[in-house]
Amino acid sequence: MGDGLRLALTTYSVNPRGGVVHTLELAEALQAAGVLVTVVALSDQGKGFFREVGVPVRLIDAPAPAPTLEERVFQSIATLTEYLGEIGDQFDIVHSQDCISARAAARIRDAGTSYRVIRTVHHVDDFTTQALMDCQRNAILEPDDVLVVSKLWQDLLLKDYGVHAGIVTNGIRAERFSAGISELRRKELRQKLGVDDRFVYLTVGGIEPRKGTAYLVEALARLKATHPNPPMLAIIGGHSFQDYRAYRESVLDSLEPSGLELGKDVVLLGTVSDAELPEWFSAADGFAFPSMKEGWGLVVLEAMAAGLPVVTSDIDVFHEFLTDEDDALMTNAGDAASLAQGLARLVDDEETRRRLAQHGPTVAARYPWSATAEQHLEVYRRALNAR
Structure with missing residues (x-):
């Protein structure tokens, strides 16, 4: 051929x-x-x-x-x-x-x-x-x-x-992310985060302006102020050719004034091994990806293949393969209040979580x-x- x-x-x-x-x-x-x-x-x-x-x-x-x-x-x-x-x-x-x-x-x-x-x-x-x-x-x-x-x-x-x-x-290699993990392995990974019954949001891509990390942290702070058992955020990634240290430091410096604790409400996992990456999708409860700019957003499909319900921004490129409410909750890009509403809804609404989790693998299988x-x-x- x-x-x-x-x-x-x-x-x-x-x-x-x-x-x-x-x-x-x-x-x-x-x-x-x-x-x-x-x-x-x-x-x-x-x-x-x-x-x-x-x-x-x-x-x-x-x-x-x-x-x-x-x-x-x-x-x-x-x-x-x-x-x-x-x-x-x-x-x-x-x-x-x-x-x-x-x-x-x-x-x-x-x-x-x-x-x-x-x-x-x-x-x-x-x-x-x-x-x-x-x-x-x-x-x-x-x-x-x-x-x-x-x-x-x-x-x-x-x-x-x-x-x-x-x-x-x-x-996407959907089977790599849909394989799942044992309950024991899931418990081990969540223990690394220091969580038991808290809702865990995962995001992949590090702390960068393009990924909308500042809005994600602000949205998380809003939820901590309103939810008795608020979700926490695990961030994977960090390698970049460009230097985002100033942005990263600004985001991390904003945690304490916002009522968030590094290592408890926000955990930086850094770069994980290739074998461990799909395991983290299986260990989390939801996926957050409020990007401001993407070429496509491959990691969204990886999360969907794993059966994770997804909250994204509403940038145009995501509309090319996602339908709001059917495949993901799409929130206003660059709007922490809108993002907080989407994150909260996924935490609070079991039916929404179930629907998105069911649709995700079907979307991923198309590619x-x-x-x-x-x-x-x-x-x-x-x-x-x-x-």
Whole structure:
């Protein structure tokens, strides 16, 4: 099925961020379809991927961390460019999942290597320096073909960049999250949180502006002021190329004045192992994801596959695969009062919890990685014919 296609999937990191998860899952699904896939990634000084990978992997040591984001970005582009210059002629297509690896791939193509560059834009970052904004723009304009995972981003790229992007849906390995855990294991995980009968909300993605964490904490504080046995929040994640320390410190500093206690009402689990991640979905009672911006929101489908009732924001991209009240409770983005109402309703209304939990696995089952791989194969075939 792969027609002997030699494909490199490139990514800027080995950590469990959404675009990296997408890269690995897509690589394995494409290999199963007969494609000769190699994953190329920047590594944190010899560190491998966060999980075992079932396709050939080539890791390049990332440069030592520079003091500014701008320096880190351009040093990473230079490192990837040098490496792709050595191996680029081994591939027919280099498919990049981020602006760093896309710019590196385009430089080697422009230097004469005959592969075709494809870029998936998962979202556009809110950079604050002109150099990074220009870099991001070029990473969208330079590839031969651009893909997105949602209609929202297809429209935005056409409006803001004049780029006609194709849509390929995201995917999920639903069986990984629907397997469940024993009651004993569930009890063990909840004991790590120090809870017994409290309602546990889980969120994944760390503390970032894009994830709406400040609104989530404010909403949680509202519930603590009104509920005799208020829910608590467990936060998984933290790895990011960008530096969100100031935002993180601001959010954590807001806990005590809001009546919340770190380690009791809000627990930071950090980065958990790949094996443990689906277990936390099974240990929680609800999933909260009040994002302000997403390319798709893969983790929402992971929660739904696990049978967790979900509260999200109402950003446009979520409406592409969720129906309010049927699949999730969708609250006003950036509105802590609206979010608090949604969180409270899930805590208080057993029928709502049951309905959402029943619908979730059905929604998740619509997006297998095999279907995503087939969509990509069509894109690759057209790209090769256009050379």
